[in-house]
Amino acid sequence: MLPDPPNCSFASDNAAGIHPAVLDAITSANLGHALAYGEDEWTRQVETEFNDLFDREVSVLLTLNGTGTNILALATMLQPGESVLCTDWSHINDDEAAAPERVLSTKLISTPSVDGKMSVDSIHARAEALGNIHHAQPGILSITQATEWGTTYSVDEIGELCEVAHSYGMRVHLDGARIANAVAALGLGREGLRKMVVETGIDTISFGGTKNGLMAAEAVIHLTPYPKPLGQHLRKQVNQLGSKMRFVAAQFLAALDDDHWLAWASHANAMAQQLHNGACEILGDAAGPPPAVNSMFPVLPNEAATALRNWCFFWDWNSVTSQHRWMTSWDTTQADVDRFLEGVQLVMSSVGDHN
Incomplete structure (x- = not known):
């Protein structure tokens, strides 16, 4: 006869509750009135915190859920006529109900993965379509860190993927729904994050929070210059702008504090x-x-x-x-x-x- 089950589920980190520090931060932000739609002091502060985290000025668009975050990230990167190169096991390809294709009117070009990971050979193979008027034109490479199979790319692997993608004129998106786990596994603290995404040449990150103790908080981070007003407008169009964004920002402030x-x-x-x-x-x-x-x-x-x-x-x-x-x-x-x-x-x- 089996004992009583554990107090927690082993189904998913999505099944976990909200960290008490995050709940406290939400409660602390719930005092008085503040301007809506991200025009508040918490959002301004979290933008500064992300600049410190990446040790450079970045563009920050706070968002509400993972699929919407990926859609916004890709929306800010795509040029007319471009498509997105990803693996068969990527979340955008396998777990988002074709939302990127429906919302963005683009094509996801999926390639077979090895342990959930993209290969350089796949980029070279798909790049053969560039310039062919009859074929979808890959303009963005999207990789996932950590992957849906729980594997991680090494810093060198990410660097090589970025180098090859950039050589073909592609920009690189990193779906980081579990980027915290990947960085933690590297064991180098904030410096590990910078080595993983800044020094390797990643252009844009979907920075996850919900799977790591936050309630409903994600972010699109542009590591290369990006016109902020355009990003804000696109965020509104893809339904990722909440009116009371201070409560999203407050969650990240709690998480980033002392590298929680x-x-x-x-x-x-x-x-x-x-x-x-x-x-x-x-x-x-x-x-x-x-x-x-x-x-x-x-x-x-x-x-x-x-x-x-x-x-x-x-x-x-x-x-x-x-x-x-x-x-x-x-x-x-x-x-x-x-x-x-x-x-x-x-x-x-x-x-x-x-x-």
Whole structure:
């Protein structure tokens, strides 16, 4: 008989609650009146904080959700007639209901990935279409850090992708819904972020917050000069401008303060490593490779997966390979990990007894 399930879910970091520091920041901002639509002191302050974070002047457009953030980022980058080169497993291609194509009237050119990652060879191959009037013209390369498979690009890999893309006149977008986890995994603090995105040549970032303890807060960050009024106008057009943007800005101020955003992501990564360590003792190689960030992808027998999912929900990830995704969050505790592993052990023993 299985014990009570853990207090947290291992389905997704989206399932986690809001960090208390973020809630406190929202409450603190909820005093009196402030000008709407981002004309407030919190938004001005967070723009300064992002400049400090990247150690350069950047253009900041605060947004409300991940899909809308990616759409806005691409909208600010696309020129007429251009398309977006991405991988088959990218979020914009596989998990956004074709929203970028519908809203932006563009084409996503998806290429096969290796562990969710874009390759230089794929850029070269797709660039052969440039100048051909009959083919979609790739004008933007979009990569994801960390990927949907929990893998990360090294700084050198990002640099090489940017160099090749730029050589063909493409701009580079980084979908950073989990950029905090990727930077935390690098272990170099803010300097790691700058090495990863500034020194490599990334042009625009979808900077995630919601998966890392914030309530509904993302940002489009332009690392290369961009006309701010145009970005603000496009943000309104794609429904990412809220009237009370001070409450979005307040969330980021809490996260950026004393680099909490990195500490929260580091904790999630560490809990995933603990989960993987314990799973290896139970599942062996079927636990999958060690997590680079806060997710792991074990292979489970169908009977075991069903029993575990009914007890503590998680997602199937690849039905062909029987892989499933277990994710940790900023609020996952060691007790949660231990309780989940206890359930895995009991279920796997039961399945073994029936075989």
